[in-house]
Amino acid sequence: MSHLRPLLGWSLSLLLLAPALQAATSPQLLRVYFHDRKDVRALAKSGADIVRHGDHWLEVVVPGDDEVSTQSTIHIQRILSRFDKQEVLVKNLDSLLDQFQGRPDLGVYHTVKEAHDELAAYAKQYPQICRVESIGKTFEGRDIEALVVGPQGAKAAGKPKFMFCGAHHSREWISVEVPMTLAKKLVTGYATDPATKALVDSRITWIIPVLNPDGTNYSQTASKMWRKNRRKNSDGSFGVDPNRNYGYQWGGLGASTYPDSDTYRGEAGFSEPETAAIRDLARREHFAADISFHSYSELVFWPWSYSDDHIDAAHETLYKKFATDMAAINGYTAEKSSDLYASSGDFDDFMFGDTKACSFTIELAQTFVPAESEVPDICEKNSNVCLWVMKNLEDAFPRMAHTPPASGTADGFNVQVTLNKDLYPDDNASSVSAVYSTADGSIASTELPAVAGQKAAFSGMIPAKAKAYHFEYKASDGQTVRWPPYRDFDAPASPQQRVAR
Ligand SMILES: [Zn+2]
Structure with a gap:
């Protein structure tokens, strides 16, 4: 008799699985419980759509066989048999559209x-x-x-x-x-x-x-x-x-x-x-x-x-x-x-x-x-x-960091800019250009040399006639990077301008 016990257990588990998995002409939604993430990965690999999960359960769509041949469904069912507990949440998913x-x-x-x-x-x-x-x-x-x-x-x-x-x-x-x-x-x-x-x-x-x-x-x-x-x-x-x-x-x-x-x-x-x-x-x-x-x-x-x-x-x-x-x-x-x-x-x-x-x-x-x-x-x-x-998120992963100066002198204003080596470790530059526009609409640029002792920092003076500015440098792939990508910084007002106001 002893051999009948495991046999009975096996056939019972088959019976429990049967309503969920047999003759599924419509897709079903199951909730299954897992102990081992390996089983989850196997289920994902089998081609099942895993739609939601908790720490020890997941919801999975078992496709119907009216639209598809059953090759993948059989595979999914084989993997699902590893999960010891399962509930049918929706017997016929299509019926939700009734x-x-x-x-x-x-x-x-x-x-x-x-x-x-x-x-x-x-x-x-x-x-x-x-x-x-x-x-x-x-x-x-x-x-x-x-x-x-x-x-x-x-x-x-x-x-x-x-x-x-x-x-x-x-x-x-x-x-x-x-x-x-x-x-x-x-x-x-x-x-x-x-x-x-x-x-x-x-x-x-x-x-x-x-x-x-x-x-x-x-x-x-x-x-x-x-x-x-x-x-x-x-x-x-x-x-x-x-x-x-x-x-x-x-x-x-x-x-x-x-x-x-x-x-x-x-x-x-x-x-x-x-x-x-x-x-x-x-x-x-x-x-x-x-x-x-x-x-x-x-x-x-x-x-x-x-x-x-x-x-x-x-x-x-x-x-x-x-x-x-x-x-x-x-x-x-x-x-x-x-x-x-x-x-x-x-x-x-x-x-x-x-x-x-x-x-x-x-x-x-x-x-x-x-x-x-x-x-x-x-x-x-x-x-x-x-x-x-x-x-x-227009500039979610900024190439550089820069704080615009609060004020300038009659000659211009000092700027410092730093490459974002955390996000772009391959970025290297020997200098950075500060590109600025002036009141008459012309564009000019000035080179900012590297700050001594600091590999990724660049500093220099932008002339007082600048109204707005951004930075440019050559990235390791040879492309010119403009930063910020979509706007300019406003130049600080020079002392004369402030007096004039
Ligand atoms: Zn989707």
């Missing part, structure tokens, strides 16, 4: 067409401060549309640039709403709110509410909790996960090689039109800072995502501070993206690792598609986070 059946306008949520129509209406009504631009075309021929807010044409030159995007993932409908709210606030607040006007006039903001319009349209019209884009894969399954397809550290941890997986990384980095569009845009525009919105779990993430490794301490200190400040606005929790498990090929890693933008991911809300009554509050708080980023 409330929108018969309501093709999706209530407070924007359909893809509604979102794009609204952007077009803004461009028509406020042409002096915004325009619509397509940053790429999808497999199904849709435009990936951006509203570009700020001074247009030649007036845009030299302004810091920001990007806010939603709907990498189709079922995360709320992630469309925050960028749409930001767009509305900026263009409609311009005429009535001086602070909004100042922000719009001094910055260029790319708002891309629906990065993955094919998948989002599919989720919305078929009432499916679909995650990926709509590429037809070679095995007959659909979709690549755009947030595993960026070409920076592509193909590593937490991204699946199974085409039918929710986190399928694609055949190569940037194989997808959505990620290629962001790559081309970001390399061309050089964003100062950006946020990619997702749902859910109320978190503010900073890089790295691909690795458990931390970014260098100087950047991490700043990232942590910024994310904490942002979390104070929306009430979320700030953490490094790979705190629980790593996932490679994501947006922030590319934006920071490749383009040096100060890049965040925000996981909105407590579910993919929150109740309509919760949407206004989520959008208000998180569009305010965007405004904070626009106000505060």
Whole structure:
């Protein structure tokens, strides 16, 4: 009899697993409990979408098999059997969208067409401060549309640039709403709110509410909790996960090689039109800072995502501070993206690792598609986070430090500037130029030699005729660095000027 006991135990555990895992024609949401983070990593590697976690539990989507073959689902189930306790939170995730059946306008949520129509209406009504631009075309021929807010044409030159995007993932409908709210606030607040006007006039903001319009349209019209884009894969399954397809550290941890997986990384980095569009845009525009919105779990993430490794301490200190400040606005929790498990090929890693933008991911809300009554509050708080980023992160990782002098003499004023070797250890310069403009509009410069005994400090006098100034030097890659990047310091008033007043 003794051999029957383990057998009975085994079959019981199979029975317990059975309702959760058998014949899952619709995606399910499970909560599972873990002791060992190795199991979490294995689950992430299996291609499951882990949506939320606590210290010893996580919530995971087990995909349905009506849209995909079952290869990846079988693999996920095998890994899930390692977790000793599991609860089915939602037996049929698609059923959460039933409330929108018969309501093709999706209530407070924007359909893809509604979102794009609204952007077009803004461009028509406020042409002096915004325009619509397509940053790429999808497999199904849709435009990936951006509203570009700020001074247009030649007036845009030299302004810091920001990007806010939603709907990498189709079922995360709320992630469309925050960028749409930001767009509305900026263009409609311009005429009535001086602070909004100042922000719009001094910055260029790319708002891309629906990065993955094919998948989002599919989720919305078929009432499916679909995650990926709509590429037809070679095995007959659909979709690549755009947030595993960026070409920076592509193909590593937490991204699946199974085409039918929710986190399928694609055949190569940037194989997808959505990620290629962001790559081309970001390399061309050089964003100062950006946020990619997702749902859910109320978190503010900073890089790295691909690795458990931390970014260098100087950047991490700043990232942590910024994310904490942002979390104070929306009430979320700030953490490094790979705190629980790593996932490679994501947006922030590319934006920071490749383009040096100060890049965040925000996981909105407590579910993919929150109740309509919760949407206004989520959008208000998180569009305010965007405004904070626009106000505060134009120069998130400064190349230099400088305190403008309070006063000068009849000859000029002394300045000292220091290279930020913590953030840019490779920066070296034998001298730094102080570039200044004068009252008659002419531009001149003067060389500031290194301060004796201090390798990264430079000092000298700028003539009294200077009205405004900035610094320039050659970085190790031969590029000329301008600092501050988007503005000048005001020169202190000379004694004569002060008397004249
Ligand atoms: Zn997502």
